[in-house]
Amino acid sequence: xxxxxxxxxxxxxxxxxxxxxxxxxxxxxxxxxxxxxxxxxxxxxxxxxxxxxxxxxxxxxxxxxxxxxxxxxxxxxxxxxxxxxxxxxxxxxxxxxxxxxxxxxxxxxxxxxxxxxxxxxxxxxxxxxxxxxxxxxxxxxxxxxxxxxxxxxxxxxxxxxxxxxxxxxxxxxxxxxxxxxxxxxxxxxxxxxxxxxxxxxxxxxxxxxxxxxxxxxxxxxxxxxxxxxxxxxxxxxxxxxxxxxxxxxxxxxxxxxxxxxxxxxxxxxxxxxxxxxxxxxxxxxxxxxxxxxxxxxxxxxxxxxxxxxxxxxxxxxxxxxxxxxxxxxxxxxxxxxxxxxxxxxxxxxxxxxxxxxxxxxxxxxxxxx
Numbered sequence: 001x002x003x004x005x006x007x008x009x010x011x012x013x014x015x016x017x018x019x020x021x022x023x024x025x026x027x028x029x030x031x032x033x034x035x036x037x038x039x040x041x042x043x044x045x046x047x048x049x050x051x052x053x054x055x056x057x058x059x060x061x062x063x064x065x066x067x068x069x070x071x072x073x074x075x076x077x078x079x080x081x082x083x084x085x086x087x088x089x090x091x092x093x094x095x096x097x098x099x100x101x102x103x104x105x106x107x108x109x110x111x112x113x114x115x116x117x118x119x120x121x122x123x124x125x126x127x128x129x130x131x132x133x134x135x136x137x138x139x140x141x142x143x144x145x146x147x148x149x150x151x152x153x154x155x156x157x158x159x160x161x162x163x164x165x166x167x168x169x170x171x172x173x174x175x176x177x178x179x180x181x182x183x184x185x186x187x188x189x190x191x192x193x194x195x196x197x198x199x200x201x202x203x204x205x206x207x208x209x210x211x212x213x214x215x216x217x218x219x220x221x222x223x224x225x226x227x228x229x230x231x232x233x234x235x236x237x238x239x240x241x242x243x244x245x246x247x248x249x250x251x252x253x254x255x256x257x258x259x260x261x262x263x264x265x266x267x268x269x270x271x272x273x274x275x276x277x278x279x280x281x282x283x284x285x286x287x288x289x290x291x292x293x294x295x296x297x298x299x300x301x302x303x304x305x306x307x308x309x310x311x312x313x314x315x316x317x318x319x320x321x322x323x324x325x326x327x328x329x330x331x332x333x334x335x336x337x338x339x340x341x342x343x344x345x346x347x348x349x350x351x352x353x354x355x356x357x358x359x360x361x362x363x364x365x366x367x368x369x
Contacts, residue, residue, distance in 0.1 A: 105292075106131055106205045108222065110141030110194070113239060114211035116267050119148040120169060122188035123268075124296045129193045131201040138194050149189040152268060156181045169271035169297045199229045207292060209261060211239040214361075219243065220251050227253030235285050237261035241313065244306050245278040255280035260303075261289055262310050265357065267298065274310040276303035316354070323351025 104127045107118040114130065122128040132138055158165040160178045171181055195201040202208060208226065212219060219240070230236070235257045238245055245260045252258045260276040267273075273293035277286050286302075293300035303310050309317060323337050332340075338350025349357070 103127065103206045104129070104204045106202050106208045107211055108208060108226075109211040109213070110137060110144060111211065111213070112144065113263060113265065113267075114209075115141055115144040115148060116265075117209055117211060117239065117263060118192055119145060119152070119188055120267050120298075121296050122192050123152065123170075123184050125184075126296070128188075128191065129195050129201050129205075131195050131198055134196070138196070141194060145189065145192060149185060152185045152188075153182060155268060156185065167269040167271075169268040198225060202226065202229050202234065203231070205231065205234045207289075208234055208236045209239055210236065214240060214242050216243060216247065219248055223248055223251035227251065230254070235259075235288060237289055239263060241310075242308065244308060245276065245281075246306060249278055249280055256282035257285045259286060259289060260310075261293065263298070264312065271298045272301055272312070273298035274301045274303050274312065276306060276310060278306055316358075320351045320354060320358075324355075327352075 105118075105121045106129045107114050107121075108131045110118070110130045110132050118128050118130050130141060132141055152170065155165070155167045156170060156178055159167060159170065159176065159181075163173065166173060171177075208230070210219065210222065212222060219238070223236075226236070230253070234254070236252055236254060237258070238248065238260050239262055240260065241262060245258060249255045249258050255278075259278060259281045260274070262274040262276065264270040264272050273296075275286060275290050275293060277283075290300040290302065301311055307314060323334075323341070326332055326337050327334055334352040338352050341347055341350040342353075
């Protein structure tokens with residue numbers, strides 16, 4: 001037992017306050033500092049040693065920053081004693097609650113991005129299963145997993161020799177341990193399971209990430225098959241780049257637990273994850289998905305209203321189409337247009353070089369959504 005007597009801070013929701021070593025914090029709905037209340041907001045550790053209210057959570061009754069700078073959370077028992085346990089401080093200032101241990105993630109689809117999501121989650125310690133529709137899908141997915149093991153290993157080797165090759169999705173510069181990172185790659189590779197039986201794949205799932213091809217009918221059929229198989233606890237997200245979650249919510253059987261989680265390609269280095277709600281999403285599960293994104297070393301970016309293209313593509317596609325218009329109108333050639341952009345701004349790629357990466361279909365679908 002750890003008995004604590006301390007003054008508690010009063011916070012307005014979202015206000016940032018200075019927290020020093022040994023200070024205690026409990027924040028309930030409405031910003032009042034109260035112990036023993038059931039719904040208390042998560043705490044986030046921002047730069048400069050500040051803590052901020054990060055969103056609705058459950059049973060996080062107390063936070064304390066120790067001499068080691070780690071935030072610990074606990075609960076108050078019936079006699080007023082406080083039981084504390086350490087939690088990891090994840091990237092982007094979010095407080096991680098150790099959800100990787102015993103948290104089961106199922107990725108539906110083993111394409112380019114689905115396999116990356118699965119490998120990244122496994123690298124960060126999650127139990128990961130990839131559900132696939134056929135033996136042929138296994139034959140296409142396993143080589144992607146094999147290649148990701150090689151890619152992660154090579155990236156870590158380069159990080160050890162060249163800080164300019166840093167991949168933020170793999171490690172923090174100030175705590176980088178090459179051998180530990182390589183062990184995590186091996187554990188991820190050995191731990192990922194490929195499964196054809198959907199019921200078996202999702203029977204213990206905490207999170208299902210739908211990462212199938214951008215085909216509306218196929219996605220509807222998937223959700224209709226999935227819905228009756230899921231445990232009550234399961235949160236479902238779509239990684240769709242072009243199709244809004246509200247198009248599928250009625251087929252999921254859990255409108256409050258359904259939203260979007262969108263990744264950039266090469267997530268081990270382009271480590272952003274856009275988390276987008278739909279009108280029926282319960283914000284409790286939005287917070288859970290944001291936390292998951294941070295726990296797999298992504299920077300969770302909130303998208304609080306449905307928007308085709310999320311944040312990145314809503315800015316990227318108009319830029320790409322501007323470059324295309326310059327070419328289609330006969331004003332210049334692709335090489336010159338790319339050079340104008342890269343040399344003029346210092347950006348690594350021009351619009352036509354980016355088209356080669358994202359593909360014309362993705363840009364077309366976003367514009368016509």
